[in-house]
Amino acid sequence: AGQHPAHLHGVRGWALPAEAYRGAGGESGEGESPGLRAAQLARLGPRTGDLLWDIGSGSGALAVEAARFGAAVLAVDSDPAACARTAAAARDFGVQLQVVEGRAPHALERLPEPDIVRIGGGGVPVVTAVTDRRPERIVTHASTRDEAEALGAALGANGYTVRCSLLQSVELDTAAWSERERSVVFLLSALRSDLAP
Template sequence: RDPNVVIVIGGGPETTATGAWFAGREPAYPQGIRGWALPAEAYREAGAERMQESGEGESPNLRAAQLAILGPRTGDLVWDIGCGSGALAVEAARFGAAVLAVDADPGACSRTDAAARAFGVPLQIVCARAPHVLERLPEPDVVRVGGGGVPVVRAVVDRRPERIVTHASTRDEAEALGAALTGNGYTVACSLLQSVDLDTEVWTERERSVVFLLSARRSDVSP
């Protein structure tokens, strides 16, 4: 879990500075694609043909809020539990973080792999069911819980990451997840996010999404 020897095989950091970039790999902008919290169309344009969004847990607006709270960066290990389409795992890796994407659905694992290949980012996919598989994984810095409910959230809290984000579709579910996050030295917050997708040709509503966003920050870590 906590190795004291790390062997790196393969390409290293950039040997010369180009512009404002000093170290590490170049940011992953395949085919000129720029930005974060990309829609499914951007993944398909990059070559991830199997990419798809499903439900409020995959919306770009929710993903943007989750990424903003987690703040993945170079040197972090991110767990994405219930990776679904693979979008959040890939975008966390594009920030330079190491990512473990966990899902029991082989289809989700395949979509995540296709998205990672399309954007040229390294991540490890663990095709197994949480929370049991989490016992074998190395300690995370930040965690997104995309599925599995209260049992998974409790297992994640036991591993003491700096930050945790998850979501719920109902208030009862949000209260249960909030109770699982509360205590153990964590500060918990919950927001109700509502987004409306508009057709800009006629300015009418195309799709509406309402979701509870829950986050927990370890109290001994600076904001």
């Protein structure tokens, strides 16, 4: 096991708060709230033997947590700083993953076939490129209903059974019981239709 930095000593649990990943110099962005991450991980179900593509890895939080479940992870991001944050978060948590710097969908062309995919951005073109590779499960998110409908239609038209949930979370400051942060997002999860019950 790797040596964890002091701020990660004894860390347990999943969907850790964003602060756990900021030690690597990262900031969480849109689509990286712990609640959304927990739901994405639950829908993907990463496990040993899976290859996960995390497209738009951002802070590296989802990539690291999937690796902690035992999945092999390819974390793809076009931003060199995001790639560095993901690599640093992996080191901090003592997990192995591979970082791929590049813009999807072009960066995906030479990657090995994924079992599960989290799409953190890129819209319909990235969704379509991913469905062409036929992973078992795909999760993505949208900030508006129109965007969610477009992504859902692309998934459905390409052989996936789609579920969509509107997730809202409110982080409270327990000292004053006041609202600290609010997140509202559409979560889309897709299962390859030949595997759907």
